[in-house]
Amino acid sequence: MSKDELNIKDNTSLFKEERYVQQRENKKQFEAPCSEQETAEALAYSKSAEYMEKNFNRQNVVINPHKACQPLGSVMAALGFEKTLPFVHGSQGCNAYFRSHLSRHFKEPTPSVSTSMTEDAAVFGGMNNLIDGLENSVALYKPEMVAICTTCMAEVIGDDLNSFIGNARIKGVISEEYPVAYCNTPSFVGSHITGYDAMIKGIISYLYTRSGIESKPGSGAESGEKLNVLLGFEPYTGNFAEMRKILGAFDTQYTLLGDHSGNYDSPATGEYEYYYGGTKLEDVPQAANALGTLSLQKYTLKKTQEYISGTWNQQITALSTPLGIKGTDKLLEAVSELTGLPVPASLSEERGRVVDALMDSHPYLHGKRVALVGDPDLLIGLIGFCLETGMEPVHIICSNGDVDYNEVKFKDEAEALLASSPYGSEAAVHVGKDLWHMRSLLLNDSVDLAIGSSHLKFAAKDAEVPLVRIGFPIFDRHHMHRYPIIGYQGTLNLLSLIVNTILQQLDDNNSGFNFELVR
Amino acid sequence: MDPVRQDEFDSEACGSIAPKAKPCPRPKPGEAAGGCSFDGAQITLLPIMDAAHLVHGPIACAGNSWESRGTLSSGPSLSQYGFATDLTDSDIIFGGEKKLKESIDYIAGRFAPPAIFVYSTCVTALTGEDMDAVCKTAAERIGIPVIPVNSPGFVGSKNLGNRLAGDALLQYVIGTGEPEPGTPLGVNLIGEYNIAGEMWDIEKLMNSAGISVTSRITGDARYKEITWAHRAKVNMVVCSRALLGLAREMESRYGIPYFEGSFYGAKETTYSLRQMAYLMNDREMERRVDRLTEREEARLSQDLRPYRKLLKGKRAVLYTGGVKSWSVISALKELGVQVVGVGTNKSTEDDVRRIADRVGDDTEYIPEGGASRILKTVKERKADIMIAGGRNMYVAMKEQIPFIDINQERHKAYAGYEGVLRLAKELTYSLANPVWKLAASPAPWDREGPAYER
Ligand code: SF4
Numbered sequence: 001m002s003k004d005e006l007n008i009k010d011n012t013s014l015f016k017e018e019r020y021v022q023q024r025e026n027k028k029q030f031e032a033p034c035s036e037q038e039t040a041e042a043l044a045y046s047k048s049a050e051y052m053e054k055n056f057n058r059q060n061v062v063i064n065p066h067k068a069c070q071p072l073g074s075v076m077a078a079l080g081f082e083k084t085l086p087f088v089h090g091s092q093g094c095n096a097y098f099r100s101h102l103s104r105h106f107k108e109p110t111p112s113v114s115t116s117m118t119e120d121a122a123v124f125g126g127m128n129n130l131i132d133g134l135e136n137s138v139a140l141y142k143p144e145m146v147a148i149c150t151t152c153m154a155e156v157i158g159d160d161l162n163s164f165i166g167n168a169r170i171k172g173v174i175s176e177e178y179p180v181a182y183c184n185t186p187s188f189v190g191s192h193i194t195g196y197d198a199m200i201k202g203i204i205s206y207l208y209t210r211s212g213i214e215s216k217p218g219s220g221a222e223s224g225e226k227l228n229v230l231l232g233f234e235p236y237t238g239n240f241a242e243m244r245k246i247l248g249a250f251d252t253q254y255t256l257l258g259d260h261s262g263n264y265d266s267p268a269t270g271e272y273e274y275y276y277g278g279t280k281l282e283d284v285p286q287a288a289n290a291l292g293t294l295s296l297q298k299y300t301l302k303k304t305q306e307y308i309s310g311t312w313n314q315q316i317t318a319l320s321t322p323l324g325i326k327g328t329d330k331l332l333e334a335v336s337e338l339t340g341l342p343v344p345a346s347l348s349e350e351r352g353r354v355v356d357a358l359m360d361s362h363p364y365l366h367g368k369r370v371a372l373v374g375d376p377d378l379l380i381g382l383i384g385f386c387l388e389t390g391m392e393p394v395h396i397i398c399s400n401g402d403v404d405y406n407e408v409k410f411k412d413e414a415e416a417l418l419a420s421s422p423y424g425s426e427a428a429v430h431v432g433k434d435l436w437h438m439r440s441l442l443l444n445d446s447v448d449l450a451i452g453s454s455h456l457k458f459a460a461k462d463a464e465v466p467l468v469r470i471g472f473p474i475f476d477r478h479h480m481h482r483y484p485i486i487g488y489q490g491t492l493n494l495l496s497l498i499v500n501t502i503l504q505q506l507d508d509n510n511s512g513f514n515f516e517l518v519r
Numbered sequence: 520m521d522p523v524r525q526d527e528f529d530s531e532a533c534g535s536i537a538p539k540a541k542p543c544p545r546p547k548p549g550e551a552a553g554g555c556s557f558d559g560a561q562i563t564l565l566p567i568m569d570a571a572h573l574v575h576g577p578i579a580c581a582g583n584s585w586e587s588r589g590t591l592s593s594g595p596s597l598s599q600y601g602f603a604t605d606l607t608d609s610d611i612i613f614g615g616e617k618k619l620k621e622s623i624d625y626i627a628g629r630f631a632p633p634a635i636f637v638y639s640t641c642v643t644a645l646t647g648e649d650m651d652a653v654c655k656t657a658a659e660r661i662g663i664p665v666i667p668v669n670s671p672g673f674v675g676s677k678n679l680g681n682r683l684a685g686d687a688l689l690q691y692v693i694g695t696g697e698p699e700p701g702t703p704l705g706v707n708l709i710g711e712y713n714i715a716g717e718m719w720d721i722e723k724l725m726n727s728a729g730i731s732v733t734s735r736i737t738g739d740a741r742y743k744e745i746t747w748a749h750r751a752k753v754n755m756v757v758c759s760r761a762l763l764g765l766a767r768e769m770e771s772r773y774g775i776p777y778f779e780g781s782f783y784g785a786k787e788t789t790y791s792l793r794q795m796a797y798l799m800n801d802r803e804m805e806r807r808v809d810r811l812t813e814r815e816e817a818r819l820s821q822d823l824r825p826y827r828k829l830l831k832g833k834r835a836v837l838y839t840g841g842v843k844s845w846s847v848i849s850a851l852k853e854l855g856v857q858v859v860g861v862g863t864n865k866s867t868e869d870d871v872r873r874i875a876d877r878v879g880d881d882t883e884y885i886p887e888g889g890a891s892r893i894l895k896t897v898k899e900r901k902a903d904i905m906i907a908g909g910r911n912m913y914v915a916m917k918e919q920i921p922f923i924d925i926n927q928e929r930h931k932a933y934a935g936y937e938g939v940l941r942l943a944k945e946l947t948y949s950l951a952n953p954v955w956k957l958a959a960s961p962a963p964w965d966r967e968g969p970a971y972e973r
Pocket of ligand 1: 091092093094095097151152153555556557558576579580639640641642671672673
């Protein structure tokens with residue numbers, strides 16, 4: 001049957017019918033003990049400057065959070081390694097949330113298991129759950145490595161992962177050699193990005209230590225020619241592809257440490273496997289001998305960077321997400337510097353094309369006031385992009401922005417970046433704030449455009465500001481994560497996303513006089 | 520109050536026949552399992568749309584879950600807000616009670632909700648905070664009900680959480696209010712959460728037969744209407760698994776008769792409406808229901824004709840829990856779709872009996888989760904379509920299996936007579952989409968034969 005022969009109303013149209021309008025009116029009597037007028041007044045008040053001040057003085061409750069917890073990041077990190085099963089030590093619910101959360105963003109399955117702790121584990125500790133869990137999951141899902149992270153519950157009762165894993169080996173549940181990496185990720189500290197960092201560090205330090213290899217970084221010869229690249233908590237599978245493209249153009253050898261793009265962008269072959277792609281386990285200890293390491297999320301990867309520059313004694317270049325022309329320039333310079341290779345002509349040409357595209361669109365971008373929400377490294381990239389296109393960041397919220405790298409705090413860097421351009425003069429950076437704060441900002445001092453995750457849609461709708469979805473999570477749009485936003489190509493994608501949203505708005509708000517064919 | 524232990528529930532009878540199996544099976548460590556009790560409690564209570572729902576714990580529980588459930592509201596949206604105390608390490612050490620207290624005050628002051636539900640989580644249950652006491656004094660201070668929901672994740676599964684939420688309703692909400700004089704009293708719908716607006720279809724049907732809904736527990740509910748749920752004449756339990764205990768308790772406390780029913784499938788819908796009228800003890804209403812259901816069924820069977828032709832003999836694997844496991848089978852049977860595999864891991868003994876009544880002998884029961892187990896059934900039984908929840912959807916796509924979402928993330932309403940039609944339509948669309956052919960055929964250069972023939 002190719003066409004809809006039925007007339008079944010969905011509730012959008014159904015409720016426009018008179019009797020439902022009526023019914024809704026009737027219901028109001030027990031919704032709230034106040035009149036329409038009071039409701040309108042309260043709504044108006046919630047938009048006022050007075051309320052905004054109160055809202056910003058709010059200390060103890062988070063309303064509409066814009067961060068997820070540490071173990072969610074760990075699950076993503078574990079999926080970046082070949083045939084590795086993420087294993088969450090805690091009660092079952094957390095893991096179910098992580099799986100749905102990640103799957104709803106990527107539209108792909110997320111293999112991950114938990115120890116399903118219950119109240120006796122709360123009393124006696126979770127060792128038996130961990131040992132049984134290891135036995136069951138290895139038998140069921142046949143991973144080549146298990147990567148364990150904790151949740152708040154395991155942390156509160158003080159479970160000792162290292163000794164539990166040791167006991168599992170003594171009990172013969174897993175062999176002495178079977179690789180099990182782990183990290184501690186209580187949810188009451190940090191956020192998804194610190195959890196990501198903890199697991200990457202957990203895995204690479206574990207695989208390195210057990211290999212017995214000694215790091216002789218940049219020593220050339222057989223193993224020393226490669227470059228290490230870390231993308232970080234990366235919600236865009238397209239960014240991995242873009243990074244490969246760039247490194248391929250340089251013709252350099254490299255190891256991506258933690259590449260979950262395979263797991264989150266696998267082809268439909270008719271057969272589901274649990275594991276796709278990922279960094280090869282044997283490549284990890286070799287990475288200690290690399291030419292150097294390039295990190296694209298310096299705030300996210302803080303501990304991992306410290307480990308690599310410390311224990312591996314490696315030269316490290318840490319950037320924030322390379323968005324925009326300048327951001328990408330920095331990236332290419334860093335690759336060039338670390339590898340000693342010149343920037344390839346193909347990339348210079350691509351740069352020229354994207355600059356051309358930016359020029360084409362600039363009249364529509366200039367002076368557009370923007371609100372931004374995201375993780376720290378993404379925000380640094382986005383601020384840079386806005387400033388170079390003449391857009392004016394106004395409100396910036398970073399819930400998990402209380403991080404520093406090399407003693408520079410995110411907030412300070414963001415503010416310095418904004419101060420470097422006249423387009424940044426109006427901006428204010430708020431760390432530790434949530435999306436309800438953003439709502440106040442949007443309502444009090446409106447902007448032309450909001451940029452952030454799907455969660456921002458409620459505040460944006462209240463304030464009637466169009467939303468461009470960038471970041472994590474994006475639940476309500478399809479395939480956004482497949483398009484890169486880093487590199488010159490990514491810049492072009494960002495640009496078309498933003499400029500076309502603005503053009504669409506122009507059309508939507510235009511009843512007649514300025515409704516034009518050519519823009 | 521300590522979180523209720525699971526075995527206290529296990530010993531409690533459930534429904535008219537005490538279930539033999541443990542009502543809420545424990546998950547096995549190391550397997551992919553579903554949501555926790557906290558999640559379950561939220562499923563039950565979040566559809567009280569005008570109340571505020573505050574999660575007391577670290578960011579995990581709220582940050583990963585707020586506003587990700589398709590329970591629709593016809594008015595207020597306070598329930599959509601993600602409120603959390605976002606405990607940090609110092610709160611864990613020094614206690615989060617002050618933060619909780621101030622959070623409650625803030626919400627009350629700013630949002631003036633008719634009630635605030637406060638959820639404990641693994642962490643706050645473990646650190647032994649006296650949430651009940653904080654809620655109690657807060658309620659006295661701010662003059663609105665502040666209801667503690669003691670359902671931390673580790674006490675067990677989602678189902679247990681549904682029941683603990685039902686407990687909270689019994690203890691703190693039901694019976695605390697009275698309807699306005701003149702409010703017509705009828706049926707409480709229990710365990711219907713208005714996913715994709717299903718509740719509205721049901722209500723429309725009931726209204727056409729002159730049956731009024733007294734309280735929605737809890738799809739598209741308002742707090743106040745639940746306070747007077749004890750004045751209803753009949754309770755219908757839509758999701759038997761979760762809230763049967765609530766109905767039983769209301770029967771013994773308030774003498775309200777209850778029955779279990781479903782709105783999936785025309786037969787089940789007709790049965791449910793008849794049962795309501797019968798228990799209301801109103802002859803005239805019974806006659807009205809008869810006329811309505813006859814008319815609706817006739818119209819439906821007319822409308823279904825083109826779909827039946829296409830769906831007849833199709834084979835489906837159904838992987839869902841609770842009441843849907845058997846009632847959706849009824850709906851599918853009416854469409855001529857054969858269920859060749861069915862998940863039973865979240866089903867009660869009663870559910871399994873009902874499944875058995877409805878399917879043939881060659882249907883495979885899938886007792887445990889895990890994508891590979893479901894896929895195996897689909898392959899071995901040569902199923903044409905998989906009907907399951909969101910977490911299995913992407914696995915189905917990988918295997919190129921047509922799929923319909925039946926769980927809480929679904930965007931289509933399948934209840935009532937119109938729901939059967941929608942289901943038929945979705946099944947047909949999913950099966951007939953050209954993408955399956957595209958996916959199944961190799962690229963031209965991988966095909967056999969000379970190029971000009973491919
Ligand atoms: S299992 Fe515990 S910590 Fe995890 S989401 Fe559920 S209540 Fe929260």
